[in-house]
Amino acid sequence: MNSATPPARFTTPFGAESTAAEVVSGVDLTGRRAIVTGGASGIGVETARALASAGAEVTLAVRDMAAGARTVADFTAATGNKDTQVAHLDLADQSSVAAFVAAWEGPLDILVNNAGVMASPERRTPEGWELQFATNHLGHFALATGLHAALARDGGGRVVAVSSSAHHRSPVVFEDIHFRERPYEPWSAYGQSKTANVLFAVEAAKRWAADGITVNALMPGGIRTNLQRYVSDEELARLRAQAAGGTELKWKTPEQGAATSVLLAASPLVAGVTGRYFEDCNEAVVGELSARTGVAAYALDPEAAARLWQVSVDTLGTR
Template sequence: MEQTPQTPIYSGFGARTTAEDIVRGTDLSGKTAIITGGYSGLGLEAARVLAEAGAKVIVPARSPDKAQAALASVPGAELEELDLADPASIDQFAGRFVESGRPLHILINSAGIMAIPEQRDERGYELQFATNHLGHFQLTARLWPALKRAGGARVVSVSSGGHAFSGIHFEDPLYRQRPYSKWEAYGQSKTANALFAAELDQRGKAYGVRAFSVHPGSIVTGLSRHLSDEEMEAMGALDEQGQRVFSEMTEERKTIPEGAATLVWCAISPQLDGKGGVYCLNADIAHLVHEDSSASQGTAGVRPWATDGQAAARLWSLSEQLTGLSFL
């Protein structure tokens, strides 16, 4: 099957484009979207603009009571319970949705954790890989009947320029033998997000389901809660009053509305009709950068190991093995 080239299409958008810019003039009435992490940060902004454009938005949250107040800004939002680190919780949420008979036009896998101290889920799996990748792999698998039912759906996998920190360590992805590194583990999970989108697109296009991965940019959100003030200061994200904000904005550093733009572009833009499996940033397809570029430059494009077809197929097999699920 023909693959979409990992090269920019010069969409006309850019680093300062907002999610509202993307949806302007678009009517999403009759469309249904599920957004993990849709109660805070980028996910909440994507949920808000999609709902205001007419989409029915479902937001699953680990603690629905805590998410309730945030979702007041999302017209008609449905709040559900979901813990991506708990396979039973994933099955229960997806089962309820599939049994409702509704089609699923948009799935944005936005929830995640970043650079946490070493933790493991009940299966003994390293928690960043388990939550950021395996949880979304299982969720997408369980929602597959609803995605097919849409007759044309998109799955958006929120990756990161942090994928430059690490490819997939297939010999020990769960840190059972090697020393744990919080940033390497995060990078591995973000590479997994990109590879999952690439393989899902290859397998899903025959059913009208296209998939994309996204680097939203560097944004100060709750995702940084496990980082020290010293780490934030080193990133230029701590002001003189000790507040976690960027001291100055750059093409890479974004506000939340700007960061959500590429998520929404991949979810709805007609510019991507007939395309898929690519890594996107700044509301465009990213260019491929050389694997020898330093990790600090990782946000400028996508590394080869995050677009490699053989690695994507291998990760899919590993994910089936680790979750006990097989689909597509």
């Protein structure tokens, strides 16, 4: 067999309508420790709820501590799991990320990089970084690399990067990542950041394989959540009609939207699977792109993945 032959597409018994609860049914996560960023809203809530229901000790890493506390109280009442907690994390603020990492003690089994910002007006961090790239990629990059030792401590750690089919809109434009020369366009900026999420998974999977850490990316599906707070209903309807090409695009429920994240975070079905991009609980087809399906070849390009890793290290000034 030719060593260059790509691995077979990975599939599971689950699909687009599967829920997080169904995916985690029968899975015992007792003694496992998990972090879910953005775990107090949208699919983050359902991701964290499913992990907690399976017995995991879950930390919700959130900006809104009050919302996090309400979510923790709800989880405790619904699941009986008293090991769910909340911690502050602002991914756009590197000092906040550093403080979160410094405060973490002991091993970490599951990291779900779920939080994000979509199609925001042009905004920049104090460092001058474009907000969506800074939040969706650089913040999660700093978090995951900062927690690498915790993930590697007991072996078998899993990192899940929530991307989007919006990565179809743009590769990482290395010549002008932060829109300093080209005109800012919200969806191109979002698409670039979502491509970066996939490229992170590709390179981290390679770098961390010897530590027993698996890293995968995913498209959760179309779910109406607070993520679209910068997108008007009219704009969203227009984009959906344009993408559908005359067909109807169905929304997923948050429970369905969290299913692929939970599969990659917890299911024994994907043990050892790494460096791939999933959708609807199955690996996506490379190059066959539609409104919500398929993964662009540039998002899986190992050279671009290695380049992005170095750019990220240089940007953050870390080793």
